[in-house]
Amino acid sequence: MGMGMVKEFKEFVARGNVMDMAIGIILGAAFGAITKSMVDDVLMPPIGLLLGGVDFSNLFVVLREGIAAGPYLTVADAKAAGAVILTYGIFFQTVINFLIIAIAVFLLMKGVNRLKRALEEPPAVVAVTRDCPYCTMAIPLQARRCPQCTSEIK
Secondary structure (H helix, E strand, C coil): CCHHHHHHHHHHHHCHHHHHHHHHHHHHHHHHHHHHHHHHHHHHHHHHHHCCCCCHHHCCEEEECCCCCCCCCCHHHHHHCCCEEECHHHHHHHHHHHHHHHHHHHHHHHHHHHHHHHHHCCCCCCCCEEECCCCCCEEECCCCECCCCCCECC
């Protein structure tokens, strides 16, 4: 790499968009790990208990037996035997991960949009006048007498 390319690369990385994107990717990976742990370690065990002690991480279908004949008790046993398996339980957990992340992103975007709308809305106009009950002309809020009709205002 020549010196010109290094300079161009530094300029590219120094752009705000690139740094924002890098931070977003790092936070997204961390959020994904937290969500995966929440699904695997917090949500799925109680769901498995409610469904009669089902361990979703070990739900699979054997498509072709391996060197050692089945039945295989766990995904690890089936893989060790060289069996071809379809791990639908892990897929189910991954779908739940996706749904949780999608809901979180939706809620985040909803909050950002609400904040943008609040910043774009003009400030509320505070009334500084009121109408005289007698002549209906605008008078200051603190006025005790109408300057137009000289009526006393309560």
